[in-house]
Amino acid sequence: DQQVKQNSPSLSVQEGRISILNCDYTNSMFDYFLWYKKYPAEGPTFLISISSIKDKNEDGRFTVFLNKSAKHLSLHIVPSQPGDSAVYFCAASANFGNEKLTFGTGTRLTIIP
Amino acid sequence: AAGVIQSPRHLIKEKRETATLKCYPIPRHDTVYWYQQGPGQDPQFLISFYEKMQSDKGSIPDRFSAQQFSDYHSELNMSSLELGDSALYFCASSGRIAGENNEQFFGPGTRLTVL
Numbered sequence: 414d415q416q417v418k419q420n421s422p423s424l425s426v427q428e429g430r431i432s433i434l435n436c437d438y439t440n441s442m443f444d445y446f447l448w449y450k451k452y453p454a455e456g457p458t459f460l461i462s463i464s465s466i467k468d469k470n471e472d473g474r475f476t477v478f479l480n481k482s483a484k485h486l487s488l489h490i491v492p493s494q495p496g497d498s499a500v501y502f503c504a505a506s507a508n509f510g511n512e513k514l515t516f517g518t519g520t521r522l523t524i525i526p
Numbered sequence: 527a528a529g530v531i532q533s534p535r536h537l538i539k540e541k542r543e544t545a546t547l548k549c550y551p552i553p554r555h556d557t558v559y560w561y562q563q564g565p566g567q568d569p570q571f572l573i574s575f576y577e578k579m580q581s582d583k584g585s586i587p588d589r590f591s592a593q594q595f596s597d598y599h600s601e602l603n604m605s606s607l608e609l610g611d612s613a614l615y616f617c618a619s620s621g622r623i624a625g626e627n628n629e630q631f632f633g634p635g636t637r638l639t640v641l
Binding site: 457459512518 | 532557559567570571574584616618620628629631633635
């Protein structure tokens with residue numbers, strides 16, 4: 414029962430363009446959502462998060478959008494840089510993030526120079 | 527800034543042996559989470575501790591146990607190891623503040639290989 418889904422296993426984007434990564438969830442108890450970037454054999458690195466009381470959060474080149482009614486969130490990276498190439502995991506939690514994370518299956522982003 | 531420390535980084539064990547993984551959270555973080563990531567899979571929650579008490583339990587085998595000590599570091603003990611236990615084990619920590627969102631910060635992981 415995959416409660417958090419990332420339907421695109423991979424995505425290739427030209428350097429300088431916008432990268433859009435998508436995530437869907439099914440559990441209505443989730444109220445806090447995070448994006449992590451991961452390189453092979455390393456731990457996930459926290460990128461950006463959003464609470465269910467907001468619909469947008471921005472941090473530099475990264476913006477996360479939340480559509481609660483559709484149970485959908487997306488991560489926008491603009492402009493995309495070669496160093497952004499990695500696997501991106503969407504994760505969700507309940508209780509303002511004070512509970513375990515449920516991860517999506519990840520999207521491998523490749524930035525083409 | 528100090529990060530989550532995990533040791534060892536790599537561990538090779540034989541079937542039926544035991545293993546102990548250690549996690550040192552970010553200073554002043556009082557909550558520790560353990561996750562297991564198999565090859566090609568997403569991280570799966572195992573167990574968590576808040577203020578040295580178990581706070582939640584996921585799909586952790588009975589052969590595994592864990593605890594959080596007075597200095598907030600945590601250890602995951604794995605016994606009767608099986609081939610299927612080969613995975614990356616991540617520890618994450620957070621500082622639980624009531625009414626605020628708290629991100630989990632991950633350590634570099636321990637790669638366990640069971641032969």
